[in-house]
Amino acid sequence: MEKKQRQADFHYCERIIKKHSKSFYYTFSQLPCEKANAVYAIYAFCRTADECADGKHSSQKKIKLLSQLKKELDLFNNQEELDKPLWRALRHVFNTYDMDIRPFYDQLTGQSMDLTFTPPNTMNDLEKYSYYVAGSVGLMLLPVIASKSSEDLRLAVTNLGVAMQITNVLRDIGEDYHQKNRIYLPKEVLTYFQYSQSDLHNSLINDNFINLWEKLAARAELLYNKFLLSIELLDPDSQLPVCLSAHIYRGILDAVRNNGYQCLTTRNYVTKENMVQINTEVNNIFDLREGDALTVEK
Structure with a gap:
């Protein structure tokens, strides 16, 4: 029972x-x-x-x-x-x-x-918020996916959570503004790239918007890369699924790019077909790594 x-x-x-x-x-x-x-x-x-x-x-x-x-x-x-x-x-x-x-x-x-809600002033403000709503999830999962690791992987999984939250911000800019009246883009970034709230209200996609979007995307991709450097420290049975999760979520950034950065009036996502493709690519990487290990053992 x-x-x-x-x-x-x-x-x-x-x-x-x-x-x-x-x-x-x-x-x-x-x-x-x-x-x-x-x-x-x-x-x-x-x-x-x-x-x-x-x-x-x-x-x-x-x-x-x-x-x-x-x-x-x-x-x-x-x-x-x-x-x-x-x-x-x-x-x-x-x-x-x-x-x-x-x-x-x-x-x-x-x-x-x-x-x-208060709009973040700086990237540090955004990343602090991102820790609480997403980096914390990485820490929740850590004892499950790295139950046998002797390494301190708290920073690694926090990086992954923050990267995913920044990805969410970049995917949902229009939805957050028009439906929730929230702007998660840091004020300092908006000011630096001369993109105003009026531009956002009008769903303007220009070079300034693309440059500020890519500024945040570069930060997210750096954090994804930092996390992936630690992937082999996770439990062997967890490495592939977690690596796959990071690559698929990262794929949202490419989905926005491939849609001409239209994230102000459209919700972008990784299609099922793209998930299967990413799955194949990640599995191939793991197969090659295992093959190299076998070669060394021989």
Whole structure:
């Protein structure tokens, strides 16, 4: 009975990631079952937090929902969690892996920053915010994907999370502005490239916009590269799926480029066909690496 309940709880979490992030589901479903389930539970928590702050509710309702989620996390931290699928699934994850509760609280801090949104002044401001909403997720996942590593990979997985969040910002510029009245592009970058709020309001794509977009994209790509330098320090069974996740998410940047930088009126994404292509390319890299290792052994 307990096993059936656990399977049902993780299936609940799996449905959430499958519905809301096809790219993450595509990659992390390739992990061994127990690790995949752990990722699904972590994602379900983050998605719940995101919906508290970004759902179609009044500001007061959002504050109340986020406060309630924090109280539930407090109960979980005190071993007194509510009898709900999410918390039952997370308890199993915490019992299985050497988890740290701090990044879960950091995630709630990040969502709170959206409730009292202030446009970032500098790249440092953007990256600080990106840590709370996405770098924290890397730290949540770390005990699952690097359970046997003796290296300190906290900076590496934080880099990946920040890179993914900057990618989100670059993908969602128009949506964030027109639907949420938010500008995540740092003021110093907008000023430097002489791109005004009026230009953004008019969905103007010119050389100034492309140059500022590429400025942020270069930072994201540097952080992706820094993370990928550490990929071989992850658990062997986690290296390929996590590497694939990084490459597919990075592919969003190329999707925007290939669409003429039209991210002000259009939502860009990596197509299923491109996911399969990236999957093949990454698998080939791993096959070559394993082949080299075999050659050395001989």
